Amino acid sequence: DVKVTQSSRYLVKRTGEKVFLECVQDMDHENMFWYRQDPGLGLRLIYFSYDVKMKEKGDIPEGYSVSREKKERFSLILESASTNQTSMYLCASSLDRGGNTIYFGEGSWLTVV
Amino acid sequence: QKEVEQDPGPLSVPEGAIVSLNCTYSNSAFQYFMWYRQYSRKGPELLMYTYSSGNKEDGRFTAQVDKSSKYISLFIRDSQPSDSATYLCAMEYGNKLVFGAGTILRVKS
Numbered sequence: 001d002v003k004v005t006q007s008s009r010y011l012v013k014r015t016g017e018k019v020f021l022e023c024v025q026d027m028d029h030e031n032m033f034w035y036r037q038d039p040g041l042g043l044r045l046i047y048f049s050y051d052v053k054m055k056e057k058g059d060i061p062e063g064y065s066v067s068r069e070k071k072e073r074f075s076l077i078l079e080s081a082s083t084n085q086t087s088m089y090l091c092a093s094s095l096d097r098g099g100n101t102i103y104f105g106e107g108s109w110l111t112v113v
Numbered sequence: 114q115k116e117v118e119q120d121p122g123p124l125s126v127p128e129g130a131i132v133s134l135n136c137t138y139s140n141s142a143f144q145y146f147m148w149y150r151q152y153s154r155k156g157p158e159l160l161m162y163t164y165s166s167g168n169k170e171d172g173r174f175t176a177q178v179d180k181s182s183k184y185i186s187l188f189i190r191d192s193q194p195s196d197s198a199t200y201l202c203a204m205e206y207g208n209k210l211v212f213g214a215g216t217i218l219r220v221k222s
Contacts, residue, residue, distance in 0.1 A: 004156070039121075039214075040121060040214050041214060042117075042119075042201065042212040042213055042214040042215060043157075043201070043212040045210075090156055090157075092156075097208040098145060098205060098208075098210075100145065100147060100159065100162040102159070102210070103158075103159075104156030104157050104158070105156050106154070106155050106156050107154070107155065107156050109154075
């Protein structure tokens with residue numbers, strides 16, 4: 001089974017802190033994604049990566065950056081956390097670029113106070 | 114206007130009922146249609162994937178796509194309390210994947 005692991009499930013951070021969310025997948029997928037999920041808004045794509053050291057902006061990249069130094073690892077970085085970044089963050093990986101092969105992690109719940 | 118519209122619910126039904134979940138969309142370029150199930154405090158998992166108009170069945174689940182009306186549905190027969198979850202529709206064209214907001218379903222025993 002494909003496993004996408006988000007090591008931090010629940011975090012509470014202060015405004016202005018730098019936050020790292022880590023994601024690791026074990027299926028050798030080339031494609032990895034970070035989404036945030038908010039009530040009534042569904043999943044919104046923050047950043048994605050189709051290859052190591054490659055990154056592309058999604059629909060809501062402002063306030064975020066990413067790092068992909070190894071194929072299996074995709075990190076989301078909040079340079080200076082703000083209260084409007086309180087949300088659930090979902091990492092995903094996929095075999096191809098389509099939605100039928102995408103696998104999600106269990107999510108990281110971030111609260112910024 | 115959102116590209117994909119989905120009633121957030123919650124939808125509450127008794128055990129054994131037939132459930133109908135729906136999404137509408139505005140972009141006729143969408144070619145692939147998916148339904149994901151998301152349990153509380155978990156990530157979404159793929160339930161159904163369809164390409165063309167028509168029906169696709171998998172056990173108690175049937176996905177229906179009507180491209181002419183830009184409308185997709187997920188039917189759940191003989192619903193069980195274990196079906197209680199949020200159901201997200203998703204649509205794709207090119208490499209762009211767009212999700213609905215999700216419908217909360219509660220099946221009462």
